[in-house]
Each structure stands twice: as structure tokens, then as C-alpha cells.
Amino acid sequence: MPTRLAAKSFSNSREQLSSRSRANATPLWPMTDLLQVLPDFDAKPYTHLLPSLDKALITANDLLTLDAADVAKRAQLPAGELRKLADAVIAALHLQLGFGGEEAAVGNSFLSASGIPDAPNDGWTCISTLDEELDAALGGGIPRGYLVEITGESGAGKTQFLLTLLLASQLPPPKGLAKSVVYISTEATLSTKRLAQLLSSHPALASLPADEKPSLSRVLSIQTPDLESQEHILRYQLPVAIRKHGIGLVILDSVAANYRAEFEKQGAGNGAAAMARRGTQLVQLGALLRELARTEGITVVVANQVADRFTKAPSAPSSNAASRTTSTNSQGNQSASQGTDHDHAANPASQPAESIVLSADPLALDHQQRWFTGWGDSQYEQAHVQKTPSLGLVWTNQLACRIALKKIPVLSGSRPLIHTVNGQDQWNEQEESHISKWRRWFKVVFAPWAPPSEGRGVEFEITESGIRHVVKPEKK
Missing domain, CATH: 1.10.150 (DNA polymerase; domain 1)
Known part of the structure; x- marks a missing residue:
């Protein structure tokens, strides 16, 4: 069983936090x-x-x-x-x-004079995904010193990807960091059963000698049920654990859960003020995680949820439902991001796709979303199946890298759900059919060390032995 970080009594911690804040406080002018x-x-x-x-x-x-x-x-x-x-x-x-010349390197052995993360031996150490095609898409893997996000809807493979990283990080270079890991959960507990299954069945792990195999005892796990405990653990307990246990990877799964629980329970009555407070806290969280990654020479990976996003035609009546975050572009179109974790289509499949359009204005958010959300490329996706990562642009600006995991259902006994006509994907209407399997894609949306993925990205599948890319049949 993994070792668990000791959760301290937060009644005393609140008093300590308050006293520290008063002692170190700088006058905060509006x-x-x-x-x-x-x-x-x-x-x-x-x-x-x-x-x-x-x-x-x-x-x-x-x-x-x-x-x-x-x-x-x-x-x-x-x-x-x-x-x-x-x-x-x-x-x-x-x-x-993470840059700034020699001044940035003072007192920080992890940064080189150029500000680029510098490993003692080879200068560039990554955590492998244990799949050659996915590593190639990432430019070798996930390097140290960065805040990285894995986003996707439920069932897209986020947890499987994170569990693989927990084990791969313990491997010696070039596939890992040869260090222990921390898994911080805001939702479900860590699946140790699945970790043990990966250890015994993954091709890159099962054949290793016993003294080189990753161990569940090097996985430190803790749950943070609310924002108060999350803040205390990340700011005070985590830095101590990193130094004490030789941590190389920190995973937060998921970053959106506590924020949604905290701010959505207040309802829509105080929406603007709540969003302002949430934005401030997200900036502080991003700064904290980036600073830890940079100064401690670790990798920080967070999982994020997604919400449905769609744009209505100008003739459609506008909707200002309390459960959506709505923005209006220069053409009068409204885009809504619905705060739900459930998998559902943004519009019924029976609704004609041509009645839903994305903005052609290059300065509109609907047009630019493809470059920072991972969704929005009409060549590969229909407007009514758009998703957007939770927490909005404020959180997106805190990230160094975003990886989107996508899935599309394959229906049995009928035509495929998506077919191509004149180079454009079309959504098929289906009756009396059911989903037989899912097709999944791994897409690098943006990263400073790797180019964005072309097209849909790398198709992958989830098996008992882990995640692996789908081998495409050779054309005759």
C-alpha cells in the first residue's frame, strides 16, 4: 500500500496561516x-x-x-x-x-544561465509515456520544470495516462527521473489495484529485474476534499515532502473539482464576484505550482475536466442560463460553456449541423479556441460536439503545456458516427444502435518544447497492459 502523507489538524493550521499572513503581510492596495x-x-x-x-x-x-x-x-x-x-x-x-539570465540561476541549481531546465548529466530529462509514438508527439516525453495539463472528458483515458506516469517517473533516465512521486486526489482515491496490474503486465515494466521495477511504496498519495486543505497541502506540506522523499513528479487529479464544488454551490446570484475570486485563486495556484516545478526541478502534471461548448446561429434566441458561462463575439454569436461533468452532446443529434456555426471572425474567441483548448478545428470536429477545458482562459494562461485526450464513439450495426464528405466530417444520425467501442486520440495542444499535433493527433487505445498507440494498417 502506498505511503500516505500525514494530514494535520486544520484547526491549528488555520491559526498558523492567519498569524503568518499577518506577520508577512504587505499592504495590499486595491x-x-x-x-x-x-x-x-x-x-x-x-x-x-x-x-x-x-x-x-x-x-x-x-x-x-x-x-x-x-x-x-x-x-x-x-x-x-x-x-x-x-x-x-x-x-x-x-x-x-523560468528565465532571466544569471540572476534566475542564483541559488537555483536546476536552472542554467539561459533559464532552460538543466539536468546534471544530459541536460534534458523527460518522463516517458512508455509508448514511442506518444513520446514522439511530446518531443521525447514530459520534461522537468514545467506545469503540464492533461484534459479530456470522462472515459478519455486521463487516469490511465496519469497512472502510467506515476510508474514511468520511477524508472532511471532516459525513460524516467529515478525518483518517487506524489499523487494528490481531489476526487476518487488512487487505484493501487490498477497500478499493480500495470506493473505486472506492461511490456516496458514486467520484464524489468526486481531491483529496477517501480514500486507502489514510492507513490505518496493524499486526498484534498476542499480548497482550504488543498491550499495548505500544496503550499506547506508538499515542499517538505518533495525534499524529504526525493520527489520527481507531482500529480493533481483533478484541478477543477474543488473549484467547481466551492464556487458553483453559491449559485448564480453572486456570479461575477465569485468568478473574480476564483480567477485570483487560480492565478495564485498557477504561480505556486510553476514555482515548485522550477525551483525543485520536478514535473507537475494536473488533470482537468471539460465542459460542452457550442455556438448558436445569429437567428437563434439567446440563452442566458445560470448553468452556463456565456460570452458574445463581435458578430453577436453567443458561446456557452456548460458546467457539468457528464458526457452528453451539446445539441441533439437530430438538429442539423448547419444551424450551428463557429465564428469566422479571426479575433473572436470561438475562432481562436482551436489553438489553446484542443477543440475547434472544424475539419475534424462538428460544432455541436465541441468541448472546452474547465476553469477558462485564466487557468489556461498558467500552463506551459496542454494535452487533450479525445474520444469518439463507434456504433455497431450501422454507418460510423462520423463520415467524410468532400473533405469535411459529417455527423450521422443513428437509430436503434449502440456504442460498441471508443476511438481515442492524444493531441498536444501547445508546449514550449514540442510542436502542436497535426490533425486529430495520435490515436491510442487502453488495454490491460496500459495505453498504446494504434498501429495503422499499411496501404497496399
Whole structure:
């Protein structure tokens, strides 16, 4: 059985957190979103500037993009002081993102002078997926020092992928990091039975000598039932565990569950304020996880849920249901992201596909979603089966890499669910048929070390021995 991190009494922890916050607190002026963008920014040398910046409604974005003389004139402050503040903010942003020259490398053996994650021996250590095609799509695997997300609907294979990483990370380079792992669950408990099955049946693991095999005893697991315990564990307990147990991989499964439970239970009455608070917390979470990955030289992988996304034609009546997050593009089309974990179509299959259109405006969110959500390419997907990762653009901006796992049902005794006409995929209407199996694809949406996947990505399947790519038949 895996070792479990000791969950401390949170009654005393709340008092400790409050006392630490009061002791280390920097005056948080409403100015600005500066301490939301950079939660750990040391603002003490600049506290005499913040009230005036607040009064002049200067944001962090204004500080970085406008000329210092213009900002100084608006806020009635010395331009030289504002330049120092802007330089400090830029340096802090560079450090958080993992570059910044020699200053970023001081006190951090993991970063090289160029800011690129640097391993002691080969300079680039990755965690393998234990499948050559999936590794090729990732440019070799998942490297250290990054915050990576695996997103997909229920049953797409997220858990199987994460369990494989838990075992692969324990392998020696080049397939792993030869280190222990931490699995933090916000939903179901860790499936140790499935881990044992993979150990005994996966081709890359079963044949290893006993002293080289991954072990369940090197998997540390813990559950976080709410946001308060999650914050305490990630901020205080996790850094200690990383150093004490020699952790190389941290998995959070899933990142959206506690946020949905916390903010959706409040209902739609205070929606705007709740979204603002959630956005602030997501920025702080992203900064914390990136800092851990960068300074400790580990890999942080989070699983994320998806919601249905669809766009109605301009003639269709607009809907402002409380269970959807709706945005309007420049053409008047509305896109809605429905907050549910259930697998269901965004529109009935009987509805004509041509009545649902994505925006042709290149500046509209509906048009650009294909480059950051993993869905939205009309050449391979129909508009009424679009998905979007949970937590929105605020969370997307915290990630270094997003991997989308997709699935499409195959119906028995009839035509395939999707067929191609004139180079375009069409959705077939089916009657009295049932799903016989699922086809799944692995798609790299964006990553700084690998190009985005072409087309649908790499097709894979889930077997008793783990995940593996589907070998395509050779054309005669």
C-alpha cells in the first residue's frame, strides 16, 4: 500500500496561516492586480507608490506597457521610481517563467544561465509515456520544470495516462527521473489495484529485474476534499515532502473539482464576484505550482475536466442560463460553456449541423479556441460536439503545456458516427444502435518544447497492459 502523507489538524493550521499572513503581510492596495499577477512579489520597497497608483487607476498592465513618463504624470509620481518598480515586476515575471539570465540561476541549481531546465548529466530529462509514438508527439516525453495539463472528458483515458506516469517517473533516465512521486486526489482515491496490474503486465515494466521495477511504496498519495486543505497541502506540506522523499513528479487529479464544488454551490446570484475570486485563486495556484516545478526541478502534471461548448446561429434566441458561462463575439454569436461533468452532446443529434456555426471572425474567441483548448478545428470536429477545458482562459494562461485526450464513439450495426464528405466530417444520425467501442486520440495542444499535433493527433487505445498507440494498417 502506498505511503500516505500525514494530514494535520486544520484547526491549528488555520491559526498558523492567519498569524503568518499577518506577520508577512504587505499592504495590499486595491491598485492593482499586481499582487494577483505576482502573489509572491516583494512590494515593500514600493509601498509609497501604490496608493497613488491606486488613486490614478493604474494597473500592472499599464505599468508594463505605458511609458513611465505618462504613468508618472497620471499618478503624480517620480518617473524614475516608476521605472524601478516596472523593472522589478519584469524581473519577477521572468524569474517565475523560468528565465532571466544569471540572476534566475542564483541559488537555483536546476536552472542554467539561459533559464532552460538543466539536468546534471544530459541536460534534458523527460518522463516517458512508455509508448514511442506518444513520446514522439511530446518531443521525447514530459520534461522537468514545467506545469503540464492533461484534459479530456470522462472515459478519455486521463487516469490511465496519469497512472502510467506515476510508474514511468520511477524508472532511471532516459525513460524516467529515478525518483518517487506524489499523487494528490481531489476526487476518487488512487487505484493501487490498477497500478499493480500495470506493473505486472506492461511490456516496458514486467520484464524489468526486481531491483529496477517501480514500486507502489514510492507513490505518496493524499486526498484534498476542499480548497482550504488543498491550499495548505500544496503550499506547506508538499515542499517538505518533495525534499524529504526525493520527489520527481507531482500529480493533481483533478484541478477543477474543488473549484467547481466551492464556487458553483453559491449559485448564480453572486456570479461575477465569485468568478473574480476564483480567477485570483487560480492565478495564485498557477504561480505556486510553476514555482515548485522550477525551483525543485520536478514535473507537475494536473488533470482537468471539460465542459460542452457550442455556438448558436445569429437567428437563434439567446440563452442566458445560470448553468452556463456565456460570452458574445463581435458578430453577436453567443458561446456557452456548460458546467457539468457528464458526457452528453451539446445539441441533439437530430438538429442539423448547419444551424450551428463557429465564428469566422479571426479575433473572436470561438475562432481562436482551436489553438489553446484542443477543440475547434472544424475539419475534424462538428460544432455541436465541441468541448472546452474547465476553469477558462485564466487557468489556461498558467500552463506551459496542454494535452487533450479525445474520444469518439463507434456504433455497431450501422454507418460510423462520423463520415467524410468532400473533405469535411459529417455527423450521422443513428437509430436503434449502440456504442460498441471508443476511438481515442492524444493531441498536444501547445508546449514550449514540442510542436502542436497535426490533425486529430495520435490515436491510442487502453488495454490491460496500459495505453498504446494504434498501429495503422499499411496501404497496399
